[in-house]
Amino acid sequence: xxxxxxxxxxxxxxxxxxxxxxxxxxxxxxxxxxxxxxxxxxxxxxxxxxxxxxxxxxxxxxxxxxxxxxxxxxxxxxxxxxxxxxxxxxxxxxxxxxxxxxxxxxxxxxxxxxxxxxxxxxxxxxxxxxxxxxxxxxxxxxxxxxxxxxxxxxxxxxxxxxxxxxxxxxxxxxxxxxxxxxxxxxxxxxxxxxx
Amino acid sequence: xxxxxxxxxxxxxxxxxxxxxxxxxxxxxxxxxxxxxxxxxxxxxxxxxxxxxxxxxxxxxxxxxxxxxxxxxxxxxxxxxxxxxxxxxxxxxxxxxxxxxxxxxxxxxxxxxxxxxxxxxxxxxxxxxxxxxxxxxxxxxxxxxxxxxxxxxxxxxxxxxxxxxxxxxxxxxxxxxxxxxxxxxxxxxxxxxxx
Numbered sequence: 501x502x503x504x505x506x507x508x509x510x511x512x513x514x515x516x517x518x519x520x521x522x523x524x525x526x527x528x529x530x531x532x533x534x535x536x537x538x539x540x541x542x543x544x545x546x547x548x549x550x551x552x553x554x555x556x557x558x559x560x561x562x563x564x565x566x567x568x569x570x571x572x573x574x575x576x577x578x579x580x581x582x583x584x585x586x587x588x589x590x591x592x593x594x595x596x597x598x599x600x601x602x603x604x605x606x607x608x609x610x611x612x613x614x615x616x617x618x619x620x621x622x623x624x625x626x627x628x629x630x631x632x633x634x635x636x637x638x639x640x641x642x643x644x645x646x647x648x649x650x651x652x653x654x655x656x657x658x659x660x661x662x663x664x665x666x667x668x669x670x671x672x673x674x675x676x677x678x679x680x681x682x683x684x685x686x687x688x689x690x691x692x693x694x695x
Numbered sequence: 696x697x698x699x700x701x702x703x704x705x706x707x708x709x710x711x712x713x714x715x716x717x718x719x720x721x722x723x724x725x726x727x728x729x730x731x732x733x734x735x736x737x738x739x740x741x742x743x744x745x746x747x748x749x750x751x752x753x754x755x756x757x758x759x760x761x762x763x764x765x766x767x768x769x770x771x772x773x774x775x776x777x778x779x780x781x782x783x784x785x786x787x788x789x790x791x792x793x794x795x796x797x798x799x800x801x802x803x804x805x806x807x808x809x810x811x812x813x814x815x816x817x818x819x820x821x822x823x824x825x826x827x828x829x830x831x832x833x834x835x836x837x838x839x840x841x842x843x844x845x846x847x848x849x850x851x852x853x854x855x856x857x858x859x860x861x862x863x864x865x866x867x868x869x870x871x872x873x874x875x876x877x878x879x880x881x882x883x884x885x886x887x888x889x890x
Binding site (some may be wrong): 502503504505506507508509510511512513514515516517536537538539540541542543544545546547548549551570572575578579580581582583584585586587597598614618619620625626628630631632633635637639640641642643644645646647648650651654655656657658661663664665666667668669670671672673674675676677678679680681682683684685686687688689690691693 | 697698699700701702703704705706707708709710711712731732733734735736737738739740741742743744746765767770773774775776777778779780781782792793809813814815820821823825826827828830832834835836837838839840841842843845846849850851852853856858859860861862863864865866867868869870871872873874875876877878879880881882883884885886888
């Protein structure tokens with residue numbers, strides 16, 4: 501028999517994404533921070549959100565510039581991605597510390613990480629105060645990917661992008677594993693079973 | 696030289712979670728739908744969001760009951776999880792079709808999937824109209840996990856939970872792969888390098 505254990509009111513989920521939020525500060529200095537709390541939240545207009553605390557340096561940049569980018573680190577940049585979450589842009593130039601390259605977005609007032617394989621460029625359309633965290637909803641104006649991570653359909657191939665994911669409960673960055681089924685497809689066997 | 700290709704304004708991200716949203720309808724029939732668009736959005740109060748279209752059966756249930764659960768399917772339930780996103784609760788009893796068991800939450804007016812290893816029980820505190828999708832922000836009242844997926848610290852072990860993740864661009868469900876670094880730890884090497 502399976503026993504369910506109560507773990508209390510907490511933000512424990514199996515896996516979060518690892519997103520690097522790019523902004524400019526009031527002096528135009530590029531900054532990045534790593535966020536585990538982000539996701540897609542609308543298809544029309546295409547939107548993502550990121551949630552962060554008011555205490556972060558990025559919070560002020562977002563309020564001022566009304567724009568951000570999301571750069572998706574590949575596995576090769578796990579140290580840099582973790583570092584971006586360990587120190588503050590208030591007293592650190594994270595690009596110069598990591599020797600990564602800030603690229604100015606053509607579309608929004610924010611920089612992205614040139615070395616990372618995939619990027620979203622977003623303008624903020626809503627700011628939602630929830631509690632300790634504020635959710636910034638950004639409309640995606642463009643998705644950019646390095647040519648060498650695209651598949652034959654011109655879509656980013658997850659096996660080539662090699663994105664990081666994070667299990668915060670285990671303090672563990674993970675790679676994406678093998679395919680276990682095709683979406684909008686494997687479930688059809690259940691429909692067939694039913695009849 | 697790396698060439699960046701513009702893919703247009705689209706909701707392409709490398710990886711999304713696979714979350715099963717549990718609700719009761721107006722007659723008390725338990726329903727579940729699979730959502731890729733969800734994430735943590737606040738620590739105090741602990742909150743998650745899920746985004747879905749008004750056209751879904753779950754949308755009406757959420758508006759009426761002001762509560763939901765998130766059940767996290769393990770790899771063994773990839774067919775059932777996909778099926779929950781293929782058909783509508785309007786004309787299908789998804790629990791009876793999959794022979795999975797709806798469990799009534801003690802804390803909120805919503806059911807969860809007994810067979811899945813981990814569950815959140817949430818009451819809706821904000822409803823955000825974005826565009827085609829609406830984001831429902833739910834305060835997490837409790838996290839429950841099967842005893843056999845907990846690690847020695849009493850936290851869910853991602854290797855035992857075996858959660859699904861999804862690459863929508865590749866229509867592919869994936870398992871979680873190997874650890875590539877420790878969070879809030881591997882980045883310290885960059886700080887050391889700097890000095």
